[in-house]
Amino acid sequence: MGDRIEEWATEVAEAELHSTLPRRWAHTQGVADRAFDVGRFLGQDADLLVAAATLHDIGYAPRLAATGFHPLDGARLLRDEHRADQRLVRLVANHSFALLEAEERGLQEELATEFPLLDQPLLVDTLVYCAMTTTPDGDRTTAQDRVAEIVSRYGDGSVVGRFIRRAAPEIFASVERVEAALAAQPR
Known part of the structure; x- marks a missing residue:
């Protein structure tokens, strides 16, 4: 893949x-920068991580909002219009525990059938880490502050508010696993 996929994703x-x-573009750039900074420990999948980080919120684009569920809408664009790498599409579709939000929206079966979760836990966790430690403006934050910001922005009773509260323990666990992997890397 290499630099070419990163350039294409951008x-x-x-x-x-x-x-x-x-x-959303500022957030996307921040998540991609974070992926570039931390992804080296993934070896040959570092470029895949950066591409997924760059594309993770593409489904928010107004022209793509067919279901209103950005992971599904974005993954469909990448699959159908761009014929993107299957692993990339599955990462975008399932980023940040999207299956839990899909359940809230009545789209769980659709998401799981079209885009099964990628069986690469550290890669999946690292994408969660990058997205959930980046503010809407592209700055760094903690996962706890990011979850609180999302709940505040969308509201407790909203679909996103309910989802993010359910997903928070999983998000925090992913962030902890990535931080442990990063700490174990030679300096």
Whole structure:
């Protein structure tokens, strides 16, 4: 894959998000930067992580919002319009415990059938880590503050508020596993 997939991912995400959703684009850039910084310990999958981080929120683009569930809408774009790598598409579809939100939306079976969870736990955890330690403006934060910000922005009773509260223990566990993996890396 290499630099080419990272460049392609940036072009696609920028085309979909930059002008229509500038704050989402700022978040996307921050998540991608975070992935670039921490992904080296994934070896040959580091470029896949950066591409997934760059594309993880592409489904928010207004022209793509078929279901209103951004992981599913984004994954379908990548699969159907771009014929993207299957692992990349599955990472985007399932980022940040999307199956839990899909359940809240009545889309769990659809998501799980079309885009099964990738069986690479550390890669999946690292994408969660990058997304959930980056603010909406692209700055670094803690996972606890990010979850609180999401609940505050969407509201406790919203679909996203309910989902993120359910997912929080899993998100925090993913972040802890990645932080442990990073700490174990030689300096």
